[in-house]
Amino acid sequence: MAEDVFKALADPTRRRILDELTERDGQTLFEICTRLVTKHGLGLSRQAISQHLAVLESAGLVRSRRQGRYKFHDLNTEPLERIANRWLRSDRPESTP
Secondary structure (H helix, E strand, O other), X not given: OHHHHHHHHOOHHHHHXXXXXXXXXXXXXXXXXXXXXXXXXXOOOHHHHHHHHHHXXXXXXXXXXXXXXXXXXEEXXXXXXXXXXXHOOXXXXXXXX
């Protein structure tokens, strides 16, 4: 699972998508595309952004939910927290220099 997270984070466009969801959670594909164009100058197609979102979803970094005819995308930080906690555990004995 951690490999999927690292793979998803390796792409700068996917990191920008996560940045946008951090700034404003619960966006539709149209809203994400608009923000990427206006704020970052990325002129990617909706299909390309949708594929990036699929990679983020499969890594568990984004969750989608349907509400009526709209699909909203939400940031999920749990996979990042698991990775960070893996190296930041407080129960690990301290090493001496």
